[in-house]
Amino acid sequence: MKRLFVPLVVVTGVLFAIVPFLIANAPYESTMGLIQKIFYFHVPSWMAMYTGIGVCGVASGIYLFRNNRRADGYAVAGAEVAVLFGLMGLVSGPLWGRKAWGVWWQWDVRLTTALLLELIFIAYIMVRKYGGPGSEKLAAATALFGTATAPFVYKSVDIWRTVHPKTSVVPELLAGSMPGAALPFGLSALAFVLLAILFITVRTGLAHRQAALDDLYLELED
Amino acid sequence: MNRPRGVLTLIASLFLLAAPTLAAQPPAASSEFVPATPGSATEQLPAAPLLVAAYAFVWVAAMVYVWTIWRRLNKVEADMHALERKSRAAR
Numbered sequence: 001m002k003r004l005f006v007p008l009v010v011v012t013g014v015l016f017a018i019v020p021f022l023i024a025n026a027p028y029e030s031t032m033g034l035i036q037k038i039f040y041f042h043v044p045s046w047m048a049m050y051t052g053i054g055v056c057g058v059a060s061g062i063y064l065f066r067n068n069r070r071a072d073g074y075a076v077a078g079a080e081v082a083v084l085f086g087l088m089g090l091v092s093g094p095l096w097g098r099k100a101w102g103v104w105w106q107w108d109v110r111l112t113t114a115l116l117l118e119l120i121f122i123a124y125i126m127v128r129k130y131g132g133p134g135s136e137k138l139a140a141a142t143a144l145f146g147t148a149t150a151p152f153v154y155k156s157v158d159i160w161r162t163v164h165p166k167t168s169v170v171p172e173l174l175a176g177s178m179p180g181a182a183l184p185f186g187l188s189a190l191a192f193v194l195l196a197i198l199f200i201t202v203r204t205g206l207a208h209r210q211a212a213l214d215d216l217y218l219e220l221e222d
Numbered sequence: 223m224n225r226p227r228g229v230l231t232l233i234a235s236l237f238l239l240a241a242p243t244l245a246a247q248p249p250a251a252s253s254e255f256v257p258a259t260p261g262s263a264t265e266q267l268p269a270a271p272l273l274v275a276a277y278a279f280v281w282v283a284a285m286v287y288v289w290t291i292w293r294r295l296n297k298v299e300a301d302m303h304a305l306e307r308k309s310r311a312a313r
Contacts, residue, residue, distance in 0.1 A: 030256040035269035092276035165252045172254035209298045216305045
Protein backbone atom coordinates (compact mmCIF):
# COMPACT_ATOMS: atom_id res chain seq x y z
CA MET A 1 0.00 0.00 0.00
CA LYS A 2 2.93 2.34 0.80
CA ARG A 3 4.19 2.06 -2.80
CA LEU A 4 0.72 2.79 -4.15
CA PHE A 5 0.12 5.79 -1.89
CA VAL A 6 1.82 8.50 -3.96
CA PRO A 7 0.30 7.38 -7.33
CA LEU A 8 -3.08 7.22 -5.56
CA VAL A 9 -2.68 10.80 -4.31
CA VAL A 10 -1.73 11.97 -7.81
CA VAL A 11 -4.62 10.17 -9.55
CA THR A 12 -7.15 11.41 -6.96
CA GLY A 13 -5.80 14.97 -7.24
CA VAL A 14 -6.02 14.91 -11.04
CA LEU A 15 -9.56 13.53 -10.90
CA PHE A 16 -10.69 16.22 -8.44
CA ALA A 17 -9.14 18.86 -10.73
CA ILE A 18 -10.95 17.55 -13.85
CA VAL A 19 -14.33 16.54 -12.42
CA PRO A 20 -15.69 20.07 -11.60
CA PHE A 21 -15.24 21.09 -15.26
CA LEU A 22 -16.97 17.92 -16.47
CA ILE A 23 -19.85 18.51 -14.03
CA ALA A 24 -20.17 22.14 -15.14
CA ASN A 25 -20.43 20.99 -18.77
CA ALA A 26 -22.77 18.07 -18.07
CA PRO A 27 -26.31 18.37 -19.50
CA TYR A 28 -29.13 19.88 -17.46
CA GLU A 29 -31.84 17.48 -16.26
CA SER A 30 -35.36 18.31 -17.54
CA THR A 31 -37.34 18.73 -14.31
CA MET A 32 -34.68 19.81 -11.82
CA GLY A 33 -32.32 21.89 -13.95
CA LEU A 34 -29.11 23.16 -12.36
CA ILE A 35 -29.75 21.72 -8.88
CA GLN A 36 -29.56 18.15 -10.25
CA LYS A 37 -25.79 18.70 -10.53
CA ILE A 38 -25.59 18.04 -6.78
CA PHE A 39 -26.15 14.42 -7.87
CA TYR A 40 -22.55 14.31 -9.17
CA PHE A 41 -21.15 14.57 -5.66
CA HIS A 42 -24.15 13.54 -3.52
CA VAL A 43 -24.24 9.95 -4.83
CA PRO A 44 -20.41 9.58 -4.87
CA SER A 45 -20.40 10.70 -1.20
CA TRP A 46 -22.62 7.74 -0.36
CA MET A 47 -20.43 5.44 -2.46
CA ALA A 48 -17.41 6.62 -0.46
CA MET A 49 -19.40 6.11 2.75
CA TYR A 50 -20.18 2.55 1.71
CA THR A 51 -16.46 2.00 1.03
CA GLY A 52 -15.75 3.07 4.60
CA ILE A 53 -18.55 0.87 5.94
CA GLY A 54 -17.25 -2.13 3.97
CA VAL A 55 -13.72 -1.70 5.33
CA CYS A 56 -15.00 -1.10 8.87
CA GLY A 57 -17.34 -4.12 8.74
CA VAL A 58 -14.76 -6.60 7.41
CA ALA A 59 -11.99 -5.31 9.70
CA SER A 60 -14.33 -5.36 12.72
CA GLY A 61 -15.22 -8.97 11.97
CA ILE A 62 -11.54 -9.92 11.76
CA TYR A 63 -10.79 -8.04 14.98
CA LEU A 64 -13.75 -9.51 16.83
CA PHE A 65 -13.24 -13.15 15.82
CA ARG A 66 -9.45 -13.31 15.36
CA ASN A 67 -8.37 -10.61 17.81
CA ASN A 68 -6.20 -8.99 15.13
CA ARG A 69 -5.19 -5.53 16.40
CA ARG A 70 -4.05 -4.31 12.98
CA ALA A 71 -7.56 -5.00 11.68
CA ASP A 72 -8.92 -2.81 14.49
CA GLY A 73 -6.89 0.08 13.03
CA TYR A 74 -8.58 -0.40 9.66
CA ALA A 75 -11.98 -0.62 11.37
CA VAL A 76 -11.68 2.70 13.15
CA ALA A 77 -10.40 4.34 9.95
CA GLY A 78 -13.31 2.92 7.95
CA ALA A 79 -15.83 4.13 10.54
CA GLU A 80 -14.46 7.67 10.58
CA VAL A 81 -14.44 7.84 6.79
CA ALA A 82 -18.00 6.46 6.69
CA VAL A 83 -19.15 9.20 9.08
CA LEU A 84 -17.32 11.90 7.11
CA PHE A 85 -18.78 10.96 3.72
CA GLY A 86 -22.18 10.18 5.24
CA LEU A 87 -22.21 13.72 6.60
CA MET A 88 -21.47 15.05 3.11
CA GLY A 89 -24.42 13.04 1.76
CA LEU A 90 -26.70 14.15 4.58
CA VAL A 91 -25.87 17.81 3.97
CA SER A 92 -25.87 17.80 0.16
CA GLY A 93 -29.13 15.80 0.05
CA PRO A 94 -31.32 18.36 1.88
CA LEU A 95 -29.78 21.18 -0.19
CA TRP A 96 -30.89 19.29 -3.30
CA GLY A 97 -34.24 18.35 -1.74
CA ARG A 98 -35.08 21.97 -0.83
CA LYS A 99 -35.07 22.83 -4.52
CA ALA A 100 -36.33 19.55 -6.00
CA TRP A 101 -39.02 18.66 -3.43
CA GLY A 102 -39.64 22.06 -1.81
CA VAL A 103 -38.58 20.81 1.64
CA TRP A 104 -35.23 20.38 3.39
CA TRP A 105 -36.13 17.01 4.86
CA GLN A 106 -38.77 14.27 4.59
CA TRP A 107 -39.14 11.48 7.14
CA ASP A 108 -39.03 9.20 4.18
CA VAL A 109 -37.67 5.66 4.53
CA ARG A 110 -34.42 6.30 2.61
CA LEU A 111 -33.60 9.57 4.34
CA THR A 112 -34.47 8.25 7.78
CA THR A 113 -32.55 4.99 7.44
CA ALA A 114 -29.53 6.85 5.99
CA LEU A 115 -29.58 9.13 9.05
CA LEU A 116 -29.79 6.08 11.33
CA LEU A 117 -26.85 4.46 9.51
CA GLU A 118 -24.81 7.61 10.09
CA LEU A 119 -25.80 7.57 13.77
CA ILE A 120 -24.71 3.92 14.14
CA PHE A 121 -21.19 4.80 12.96
CA ILE A 122 -21.13 7.94 15.12
CA ALA A 123 -22.06 5.60 18.00
CA TYR A 124 -19.11 3.37 17.01
CA ILE A 125 -16.70 6.31 17.30
CA MET A 126 -18.24 7.49 20.60
CA VAL A 127 -18.07 3.99 22.12
CA ARG A 128 -14.37 3.82 21.25
CA LYS A 129 -13.66 7.31 22.53
CA TYR A 130 -15.61 7.23 25.80
CA GLY A 131 -16.20 3.50 26.43
CA GLY A 132 -13.03 2.89 28.41
CA PRO A 133 -10.86 -0.26 28.28
CA GLY A 134 -12.32 -3.07 26.20
CA SER A 135 -14.68 -0.79 24.31
CA GLU A 136 -12.98 -1.80 21.03
CA LYS A 137 -14.82 -5.15 21.09
CA LEU A 138 -18.18 -3.50 21.80
CA ALA A 139 -17.50 -0.99 19.01
CA ALA A 140 -16.60 -3.83 16.61
CA ALA A 141 -19.95 -5.50 17.33
CA THR A 142 -21.71 -2.16 16.71
CA ALA A 143 -19.87 -1.91 13.39
CA LEU A 144 -21.09 -5.37 12.36
CA PHE A 145 -24.68 -4.29 13.00
CA GLY A 146 -24.09 -1.06 11.08
CA THR A 147 -22.62 -3.00 8.16
CA ALA A 148 -25.58 -5.39 8.16
CA THR A 149 -27.94 -2.39 8.03
CA ALA A 150 -26.23 -0.77 5.04
CA PRO A 151 -27.74 -3.00 2.27
CA PHE A 152 -31.25 -2.31 3.61
CA VAL A 153 -30.61 1.42 3.42
CA TYR A 154 -29.44 1.04 -0.18
CA LYS A 155 -32.41 -1.13 -1.26
CA SER A 156 -35.02 0.80 0.78
CA VAL A 157 -36.00 2.94 -2.22
CA ASP A 158 -36.82 -0.19 -4.23
CA ILE A 159 -38.70 -1.95 -1.42
CA TRP A 160 -40.82 0.94 -0.08
CA ARG A 161 -42.53 3.79 -1.84
CA THR A 162 -40.47 6.92 -1.23
CA VAL A 163 -39.88 10.39 -2.66
CA HIS A 164 -36.22 9.52 -3.18
CA PRO A 165 -35.25 8.25 -6.66
CA LYS A 166 -34.74 4.49 -7.03
CA THR A 167 -31.38 2.70 -7.23
CA SER A 168 -31.95 2.18 -10.97
CA VAL A 169 -31.13 5.88 -11.59
CA VAL A 170 -27.38 5.22 -11.52
CA PRO A 171 -27.31 2.12 -13.81
CA GLU A 172 -29.72 3.86 -16.22
CA LEU A 173 -27.49 6.93 -16.28
CA LEU A 174 -24.36 4.86 -16.87
CA ALA A 175 -26.22 3.01 -19.64
CA GLY A 176 -26.77 6.35 -21.37
CA SER A 177 -30.26 7.53 -20.29
CA MET A 178 -28.85 11.07 -20.10
CA PRO A 179 -26.17 11.48 -22.79
CA GLY A 180 -23.08 13.26 -21.51
CA ALA A 181 -23.76 12.56 -17.84
CA ALA A 182 -22.14 9.14 -17.46
CA LEU A 183 -18.50 10.32 -17.75
CA PRO A 184 -18.65 13.14 -15.16
CA PHE A 185 -20.59 10.91 -12.79
CA GLY A 186 -18.29 7.91 -13.27
CA LEU A 187 -15.13 9.97 -12.74
CA SER A 188 -16.62 11.80 -9.77
CA ALA A 189 -17.60 8.48 -8.17
CA LEU A 190 -14.07 7.16 -8.78
CA ALA A 191 -12.53 10.32 -7.28
CA PHE A 192 -14.66 10.05 -4.13
CA VAL A 193 -13.97 6.34 -3.66
CA LEU A 194 -10.21 6.91 -4.15
CA LEU A 195 -10.33 9.78 -1.67
CA ALA A 196 -12.07 7.47 0.83
CA ILE A 197 -9.33 4.86 0.29
CA LEU A 198 -6.65 7.54 0.81
CA PHE A 199 -8.27 8.76 4.01
CA ILE A 200 -8.62 5.18 5.27
CA THR A 201 -4.94 4.53 4.53
CA VAL A 202 -3.74 7.65 6.35
CA ARG A 203 -6.14 7.17 9.27
CA THR A 204 -5.09 3.52 9.61
CA GLY A 205 -1.46 4.68 9.84
CA LEU A 206 -2.49 7.00 12.66
CA ALA A 207 -4.40 4.20 14.43
CA HIS A 208 -1.34 1.93 14.26
CA ARG A 209 0.90 4.69 15.66
CA GLN A 210 -1.62 5.24 18.48
CA ALA A 211 -1.56 1.49 19.23
CA ALA A 212 2.27 1.56 19.28
CA LEU A 213 2.13 4.52 21.68
CA ASP A 214 -0.26 2.64 23.99
CA ASP A 215 2.14 -0.34 23.98
CA LEU A 216 5.02 1.97 24.86
CA TYR A 217 3.05 3.43 27.78
CA LEU A 218 2.31 -0.09 29.07
CA GLU A 219 5.96 -1.10 28.65
CA LEU A 220 7.08 1.92 30.70
CA GLU A 221 4.51 1.23 33.42
CA ASP A 222 5.87 -2.31 33.78
CA MET B 223 -83.52 2.76 2.32
CA ASN B 224 -84.25 0.11 -0.40
CA ARG B 225 -81.46 -2.21 -1.58
CA PRO B 226 -80.55 -0.74 -5.03
CA ARG B 227 -80.45 2.75 -3.54
CA GLY B 228 -78.22 1.51 -0.70
CA VAL B 229 -75.81 -0.12 -3.17
CA LEU B 230 -75.71 3.06 -5.23
CA THR B 231 -75.00 5.13 -2.11
CA LEU B 232 -72.22 2.71 -1.13
CA ILE B 233 -70.63 2.90 -4.61
CA ALA B 234 -70.90 6.70 -4.63
CA SER B 235 -69.37 6.89 -1.13
CA LEU B 236 -66.49 4.62 -2.13
CA PHE B 237 -65.88 6.70 -5.25
CA LEU B 238 -65.94 9.93 -3.26
CA LEU B 239 -63.52 8.49 -0.70
CA ALA B 240 -61.26 6.89 -3.28
CA ALA B 241 -60.84 10.03 -5.38
CA PRO B 242 -59.11 12.17 -2.72
CA THR B 243 -57.18 9.15 -1.41
CA LEU B 244 -55.78 8.39 -4.85
CA ALA B 245 -55.17 12.08 -5.52
CA ALA B 246 -53.19 12.37 -2.28
CA GLN B 247 -50.73 9.63 -3.26
CA PRO B 248 -47.17 10.87 -3.76
CA PRO B 249 -45.84 10.68 -7.30
CA ALA B 250 -44.13 7.41 -8.16
CA ALA B 251 -40.39 7.37 -7.50
CA SER B 252 -38.41 8.15 -10.64
CA SER B 253 -36.20 5.45 -12.09
CA GLU B 254 -34.13 7.59 -14.44
CA PHE B 255 -33.17 11.18 -15.23
CA VAL B 256 -34.54 12.85 -18.35
CA PRO B 257 -32.35 15.44 -20.11
CA ALA B 258 -33.82 18.95 -20.33
CA THR B 259 -34.97 20.41 -23.63
CA PRO B 260 -32.80 23.48 -24.36
CA GLY B 261 -34.39 26.76 -23.31
CA SER B 262 -36.92 25.36 -20.83
CA ALA B 263 -37.04 27.41 -17.64
CA THR B 264 -38.49 25.70 -14.57
CA GLU B 265 -36.42 27.40 -11.86
CA GLN B 266 -38.19 29.40 -9.12
CA LEU B 267 -35.88 29.18 -6.11
CA PRO B 268 -32.30 29.97 -7.20
CA ALA B 269 -30.38 26.70 -7.47
CA ALA B 270 -26.85 28.10 -7.67
CA PRO B 271 -26.45 29.04 -3.95
CA LEU B 272 -27.69 25.59 -2.89
CA LEU B 273 -25.35 23.87 -5.35
CA VAL B 274 -22.37 25.99 -4.30
CA ALA B 275 -23.18 25.41 -0.61
CA ALA B 276 -23.27 21.63 -1.12
CA TYR B 277 -20.00 21.66 -3.07
CA ALA B 278 -18.32 23.95 -0.55
CA PHE B 279 -19.45 21.76 2.35
CA VAL B 280 -17.90 18.68 0.72
CA TRP B 281 -14.56 20.48 0.38
CA VAL B 282 -14.62 22.05 3.83
CA ALA B 283 -15.51 18.72 5.48
CA ALA B 284 -12.68 16.94 3.63
CA MET B 285 -10.17 19.67 4.53
CA VAL B 286 -11.21 19.71 8.20
CA TYR B 287 -10.81 15.92 8.32
CA VAL B 288 -7.30 16.12 6.79
CA TRP B 289 -6.43 18.79 9.37
CA THR B 290 -7.69 16.66 12.29
CA ILE B 291 -5.65 13.66 11.09
CA TRP B 292 -2.55 15.84 10.72
CA ARG B 293 -3.06 17.27 14.22
CA ARG B 294 -3.61 13.86 15.83
CA LEU B 295 -0.62 12.39 13.99
CA ASN B 296 1.62 15.23 15.23
CA LYS B 297 0.42 14.71 18.80
CA VAL B 298 1.04 10.95 18.66
CA GLU B 299 4.55 11.48 17.23
CA ALA B 300 5.37 14.07 19.91
CA ASP B 301 4.14 11.73 22.68
CA MET B 302 6.09 8.87 21.13
CA HIS B 303 9.35 10.86 21.10
CA ALA B 304 8.80 12.04 24.67
CA LEU B 305 8.19 8.47 25.85
CA GLU B 306 11.21 7.13 23.98
CA ARG B 307 13.39 9.80 25.63
CA LYS B 308 11.93 8.87 29.02
CA SER B 309 12.52 5.17 28.48
CA ARG B 310 16.13 5.80 27.37
CA ALA B 311 16.74 7.95 30.44
CA ALA B 312 15.26 5.24 32.69
CA ARG B 313 17.76 2.68 31.35
